[in-house]
Amino acid sequence: MHNFEFVKPSSIADAVAAMSTEGAQPLSGGQTLLPTMKQRLAAPEVLVSLTGIAELQGVCMGEGGLHIGAATPHAVVAREALAHYPALASLAGGIGDPAVRNRGTIGGSVANNDPAACYPAAVLASGATVVTDRRRIAAEDYFQGMFTTALEEGEFITQVIFPIPQAAAYVKFNQPASRFALTAVFVAKFADGVRVAVTGASNNGVFRWEEAEAALSADFAAGAIAGLTVPSDDMISDLHGSAAYRANLVKVLTGRAVTAAR
Amino acid sequence: MTNVTMTVNGKSVSAPAEGRTLLVEYLRTGLGLTGTHVGCDTSQCGACVVHVDGRAVKSCTVFAMDVEGSDVRTIEGMANADGSLGVVQQAFQDHHGLQCGFCTPGMVMTTAALLAENPRPSEAEVRHGLEGNICRCTGYHNIVKAVLAASGQDADAIAAQ
Incomplete structure (x- = not known):
């Protein structure tokens, strides 16, 4: 490396100042960034650790829903979100392995936007707001394709705010070696409709399956999507699963998530 | 290089580190604590697991400077004060929870963290809790038994079910 x-x-203001340095890159839990740097796929000149900032830590209910500090590790979200948003807590508790969950953070995951990461599905399905050091970004505008987000140079996430749905579930088909999602679906039922977000499947990263949303908004039952088909054109195809296999998983997992939603 | 200070196994220690120095390098090279192993160096295998402020982490995927001032515990800190094996270590010995032994430091540290959070785990919870630790010898059966025994449960009776 x-x-x-x-x-x-130790404060957001100091982090903003540090991030204005040429070649600066934010570091959160580092569970993706360190391996990336070891492979020399990233070589920042300045690394600004965000894990020592108290304002970026913690889970609490507030205006607009559940507020989660960007540097909150997955293990803390799994424990502390449980009473407020069980589907989100369950998602956090299924990322990686225990040691990874003690370091990896929600802000790091959302900033990286890995096409097989778990959190982007929760953010998009919940219609969450990504709060940065300079603005608030709606989930729809935030995710812009595989590893691509609305974040600008030097901008970093401070918080993610999740509206709480009436019922929700995240069902993940594990890629057993990496424990990322081979494909996973987050279903969230709100008073004004159902949102379905899919991760791990598309070459364009996390996406909403709008046909299923319409069908489930009319009838929130697994059978409501029985007649739908998922096109496999833009799906990821690799040694773990073909595009057609992933397209099929999207439908199967959406049905399971609807059944599991609470 | 600057000196990085932290508490390791109850003692305040200081050793030089660069920005890129990993916690595992700091422990092994800086402090000579070679019980923590580097298996894959890609945060997959868990041979390098240590505790930072009571939480299990993969020390190959943490910068030493990022945990400056923290309370770190390694496999060298797991024995009893009189030098005899700690409860988890003894259970691994009793149940032959190791073959080549390379993954054992990480297995012991992950087990200790698991039992601190969940003192009487089921077999399924043990297997789930050890997901991030790979035994290249595939000796999981006895490792799981050792963890159950370390929690005070009758590992043989559970295995027979």
Whole structure:
């Protein structure tokens, strides 16, 4: 790994100042960034650790729903979101393995937008708001394709705000070696309709399955999507599963998520 | 290089580190604590698991500087004060929870963290809790028995069910 200057601010204001340095990159739990740097796929000149900032930690109910600090590890979300948003807590408790969950953070996952990561599905299905050091971004505008987001140079996430649905579930088909989603579906039922977000399947990253949303908004039962088909044109195809296999999983897992929703 | 200070196994320690120095390098090279192993170096295998402020982490995927000032515990800190094996270590010995032994430090540290959170786990919870630790010898059967025994449960009776 190439060396870099390590900076660990203790406030958001100090982090903003540090991030304005040329070549600066934010570091959260580092469970993706460190392996990426070891492979020299990333070589930041300055690494700004966000894990020492108290304002970026914690889970609490607030205006607009459940507020989760960007540097909150998955293990903490799994424990502390349980009473407020069980489907989200369950998602957090199924990421990686226990040691990864103790370091990896929601902000890091959402900023990276891995096409097989879990959190993007929850953010998009919940219609969450991504709050950064400079603005608030609606989930629809935030995700812009595989590893691509609305974040600008030097911008970092401070918080994610999740509206709480009436019922929700996340069903993940594990890729057993990496424990990322081979395909996974987050279904969230709100008073004004159902939202379905899919991760792990598409070459364009997380997406909403709008046909299923319409069908489930009319009738929230697994059978409501029985007649739908998922096109496999844009699906990921690799040694773990073909595009057609993933397209089929989208439908199967959506049905299971509807059945499991509570 | 700057000196990075933290508490390791109850003692305040200091050793030089660069930005890129991983916690596992700091422990092994800086402090000579070679009980923590580097297996895959890609956060898959769990041989490098240590506790930072009581939580199990993969020390190959944490920068030393990022845990400056933390309370770190490694396999060298798992024995009893008189030097005898700790409860988890003893259970691994009693139940032959190791073959080549390379993954054992990480297995013991993950087990200790698991039992601190869940003192009487079911067999399924043990297997789920050890998901991030790979035994290249595939000796999982006895490892799971050792973890159940370390929790005070009758591992043989559970295995017979």
